[in-house]
Amino acid sequence: MMGKPTDLLQGTLDLLILKTLALAPMHGWGITLRIQQTTGDVLQVRPGALYPALHRLEHHGWIVAKWRDTASGRRAKYYSLTRAGRLQLERESEQWRRLSSAVTVLLETV
């Protein structure tokens, strides 16, 4: 069963989340920060997009959630990548690379 075809935006967000979680389990806010920092504030993720995406990825079985204490002792919902999620990340990375190189080629030739 393949994942549902996703539009570019949603697919991209999924890719970003999966990639971020590939490093370490993280809560939603952590993911927000991480993406913002690594992209130098270029990409900013809003909660309104992030959380539905997280729940959707969980529904697909690509990530799993667990409640854990943070360093500061607060309870937070940590997401981590599953094996299926890792595969999905590879697929989506590959797809993204093909897409971006195609776009690059297009932009440079014209």
Next chain:
Amino acid sequence: MAQRLHRRVMMALRSFLRRRTVERELDDELRFHLEQMEAFAETRGQKLAEAGPQTPRYVNGLDQLKEACRDMRTLRPLEEFLGDLRLGGRRLRKNPAFTLTTIITIALGIGANAAIFSLLNAVLLRPLPGVQSPDRLILFSDGSFEGSVVATTPEAGPVAAYSFPLYNRLREQLQSFDDIAAQQSNTTGAVVHHAAADGGDGAPASARCVTANYFQVLGVDPLLGRTFRADDQTSPGANPVLILSYGYWQRRFGGTPSIIGSQLIVNGFPYVVVGVTPAHFTGTKIGAATDLWVPITMQAELMRRESRLSSGDNTWWLLVMGRIKRDVSLRQAQAEVNLALQQFIAEAPGFANAGAARQRVHAELFPGARGVSSPRRQFGLSLLVLMAGVGLLLFIACINVSHLLLARGARRQAEVSLQLALGATRSRIVRHLVTEGLLLAVLGGIAGLAIGRWCTTGLVRLASAGQTPLVIDTTLDMRVLAFSAFLIVATAVLFGLVPAWQTSFIHLSGSLKAKPPTGFGSPGRRAYARLLLISQVALAVLLLVGAGLLTQTLWNLQEVDKGFREDNVLVVNLNSRLTALSPQQLAQVYEQLLDRISSLPIQSASMATDTPLSGNTNTTDISIPGRPFALGDDMEVQVTVVTPRYFETMGMRVGEGRGLTPDDRAGAPRVTVINEALARRFFVSGDVLGRGLRTGGQDQDLTVVGVVKNARVNDLRSEPRPIVYLPLAQSPDFLRGLQVRTAGEPATLAAEIRQIIRNTNADLAVNEVSTLGQQVTRSLARERLLATLSGAFGVLAMVLVCVGLYGVLSQSVAQRSAEIGVRVALGSTRGGVQWLIVRESLVVVLSGLALGIPAALATGKGMAGLLFGLNAVHPQTLIGATAVIVVVTLSASYIPAWRASRLDPMIALRTE
């Protein structure tokens, strides 16, 4: 993949079932995010207002966000279905009159179906209760139940009987079976005494002899004690042990376990109770429960008859059944059994002069999974006919519900248009309506099941009015439940889908603007409604014709020339065998008994071999001196031994010669009176009296002294068979029937006659006292059941059709009010307007008749086996049914027509 689906479903279920926890978690998660965000903003020293896109401003739509998250988690179809269900429930509550009408209609339809199906299931489908792997159980029949070699019992029917020596031979010889067992084909009435419990004056128990391996072959384990063992079948009279059925144990001994080991006196012989069978095992004959079993070696003691166990015995009285080996086919087994049977008959001395009968012997094996069922033969076809009838009724009811939904759909057009305009998909709307239909069907179905249970009990009681109480297991089983579930879904689809589909087809433009129409709306919908009506009428024709044929049958049977008069006759069923007297000695007892009874205020009293209409008969082959015997001639006649005033008591007419008199005593010239059927078959008309006749086994001719008119003494349906009546004094026998023609109401003498019997000989057991009228009524139990039920179906069908027609026409009038207004304004008369509406129903009714009558003719042919005294194609019934339908439907359509003619044209025109 399956795992993933599993996880998704689990997650959705968790979201659904543990909604509160999931909600709280969602809350916590989002609150954490906000807190962190605020804290982050502070550390950056920014004011929240300038903090950028992740500030609470962007989280304003918190509820939408949550909803979006929820959406991601759920299984939409389930949620939507539940939503539809809630919506459906709300809509149904809003319109209680509609809902109630619909549910009651469906409940009645499904209830009636479930009830008939429960009976059908118990009688025709259900495997033998309480038997292990019943599919390997095989019943033996020898396929010839007309020859003199086979004991025909009314109870056993076509399952012809075997002799004990033959059974033994088969058991030794057959390789196809693990084992074969035998049981007495009909039960013996047993008077049971128990020293501790009571005097045993109650109704006789039904007892049966079985071979010791009977319970092993069936795979029935005892509830208490043990079943029979090999050492319970040693030598005649040496195994006085018995096993009780659960039902009898409960009824008679209150289910006390201490019964095991205690002594019971059965028909005068002491037995020890060794076991009780489980509750669900009622023997291998559906509908006729056995109360107790004794080993076959106790046959003579139980029946109080000569032993049938000797190696040369030629009484055919056993039913044989076997457990077939796993790898053997029925055909192989049948070939083997037939070979053995032919061998046996070729060698058996008793068959030396059996002549043609011998060639007819042929064993037929058939699967015994469902046991021997006399109700199956008695009620099988009837039940199928009733099932068909009740199915049609449900169909008609569904159509009415369909009309209701259709009309409702039309009224709901505006609502649906709004939904469509707001972006609901057509499929979603159809789904709404179908869900609603399903909801109605399920509610109606559940109510129907309850009604059905109740009806089943009543039906069993109605059907039990026959000869023996019908003992059948009608508890709900998977088959009945599955059938009902199927009906529910089928009805929902049947009445719900088309209206739903039609409702969803709405042209957005227009229907939103206009006021909701009052009728069926589009012409397509009206055509569909008319089609439904036509099929309703056609189905009603079927039901009415069926009801007509069956009622006519009952009527014919009641009015048939019985040849006897059933008024004012008391009938006693006696068992003389317990007196331990010989037939010669009994003859005096009988005489004394009749003598004493004649002191009562009666007209006459008599005795005979059997009670009338009991179905029990004795038969013999006869020969006629001077008449050559041709091979293949059926010489079998019925023999009835009677006392002198038998014909008088029964109200039978002597046509030629004389009846029997007290002068026809032992030592006097041997005489016989024959019936017309016999005279017609074997003698030349006008040359009967004084001719000779010899019954099988006799060495002396009997002189025919009289011919009585034919009487249907065996059963009312069949043509009277040839009968030889012999005077008791010249052929002493055990008599079972005592008839008393009284001056007044016969039942009032019952107690006195019982007393006289007891005083004459205390061991004369009275099985039953009834009136001949009751016997006649009873023998028509099946016909009455069929006529009553089919009549009820017919009436219900007519009511439903009228309601449907009335509803459709009323709506049609409402809808055409403008048109009618114009017509009236242009000078149409009231009569013209009425004709307009009546014509509409006439078209429907005539089309329905055109479809229904040919179908009814075909159905009549299928029912031919149930009919009596009339053809399956019965013009009177057809004409009658047609007339009823035309008259009733036209009167139903007159009210809307009359209303249409009263429309004020101005008002009618203004309503548009």
